[in-house]
Amino acid sequence: MTTTDIVTIATRPRMERQPIRRLLARPEMGALVAALAVMIFFSVYTSNFMTLAGAGVWLESASTFGIMAVAVALLMIGGEFDLSAGVMTGFTALIVGVLTTNYGLNIWVAVVVSLAVALGVGALNGFIVMRTGLPSFIVTLGTFFVLAGIDLAVTKLITGQVSIQGMAKVPFYDTIQPLFGASIRIGGGVFYVSVLWWFLVTAIATWVLLRARAGNWIFAVGGALNSSRQVGVPIMKTKVGLFMTTAGAAWLVGMISLFRTSTVQANTGVGQEFIYIICAVVGGCLLTGGFGSAIGAALGALIYGMVFQGITFAQWDTNWLRTFLGAMLLLAVLLNHWVRTRAGGGR
């Protein structure tokens, strides 16, 4: 720095700070308010929602959706969609199931193979999107159906059924099961290790987004791809990395559901990709990319988990869940639209 710089720093006025206004402008603010409202409502309306037993149930429900919503949120901030994310959770679990029960492969090896295949499919998604310039919505819709078909056809071809049974009898099952499916009893509530995974994934994603170079690039490629290219952001690496992250998260969720129940259905995860997107959008992600937060997506999933279980606790018809989700989504999109026109519309 030159002397003028130092003089300028010494004499400059203090940077203005408006903590409350800045807090309100955060993308996850809307989701936080909504989560608190939902929590208070069910705590008052039902007697067992705000107990340890109740919390264990809705946290477990939110955790797997939360892991995926956070990964999908990163991808959406980067300006892309992944419709194959839901079916991928079943796909990875089926790989482990088939390799161990039918081919007798070591379960640890099978889990690693499953991860490798997932990352490969994610990389392929990203590569096709970047090379062809086609919308990721279409490309991953294709992958979604290809995988959904494989899940059913191959599982049936090899095992003769549409689900994997007998996982618990596989050698070394007990050595790996606690990693993904462990639970502890606190008071009257059962808390699964998946909740910890969810917190961990959210924390890492938040750190990457806000404090790592990769996070800067994610916001940039989603916000203005051409500008990013011009200033030297590695756009190919960033986008392919995002698709691989989503696939990796799907693998984690696949393992969690496999080792918690020791069984997997061939249609696991189908239809859930939209719930991940809803959680991410409710958490403040823009559909057009360049804006959003991992904590917001985690809160979106928390809302989903609480409403899903809250409706059960309140003994309402659970079919209302979808209507509620749809309404939440519309509200969130309207809120986001307002934020965007204020922040990005320019003058």
Place this chain on the structure above:
Amino acid sequence: MSQITKTHDPIVAVKNIGKRYGAINALAGVTTEVRAGEVTCVLGDNGAGKSTFIKMLAGAHTPSEGEMLLDGEPVTFSSPRAALDAGIATVYQDLAVVPLMPVWRNFFLGSELTKGAGPFRRLDVKRMKTITYTELDNMGIDLRDVDQPIGTLSGGERQCVAIARAVYFGARVLILDEPTAALGVKQSGVVLRYIARARDRGLGVVFITHNPHHAYPVGDRFLLLNRGTSLGDYAKADITLGELTSLMAGGAELDSLAHELERSMGADSPVVKELEREAEALPEAAREELVPPTAS
């Protein structure tokens, strides 16, 4: 200011350069120079060859004739990156900013400062914010908050952030592609002030514009282009704003326009008088060049 380094040798000099795309002659016979602490304005109407000229300077195109000198040495840029490494930075019209990202993140995008190592390598947020604030302040932009999305800034301010960014990352020559084209009168004034600032900090500035009223106040040297040829390269002392304007409008065309209007509006019409006066004001040499062969 302490950074002023006026030298007598140009940083970049071009001699009779031109560009041919197959049979089409996009630009020919252009000679000018860029000196530290001076503004070289490139003026011309649409299709005059301004873009071709800056693309050659910026390394996006290689000239098909003539030579380019960097610090007196002949040079050929194989890519924009090569030009950038030589200290020639270009601020294009779209500015290469991400509207929803904070000013400081935009400032360092693609060249982020980090601290720590391995998986704990992280952004040095505090330092980047301080540098952004300082650099903008040095350009005379007082942003209260470098955390606001760059999209909330006015067009002129955004332009200035892009200029400040190029200056900070070591540009010696700054090429500005029509920075005032999309701006209103007031915002244009703001940008012109920052061009002067960059000049005062010792940069050689290449300012592309089609508005002589923007070019004349800040410019030290004026390169005029018309339909792929140079109408001349003037130092400020050799040309007045009136002459510049007339040259831009095309002296001979202005003459014939005056005659045409004379018939319909009468010789005493103030518009015609004005045009005639402007045509008179042209430098003699430039006028002769402009007259088409059939007319002489």
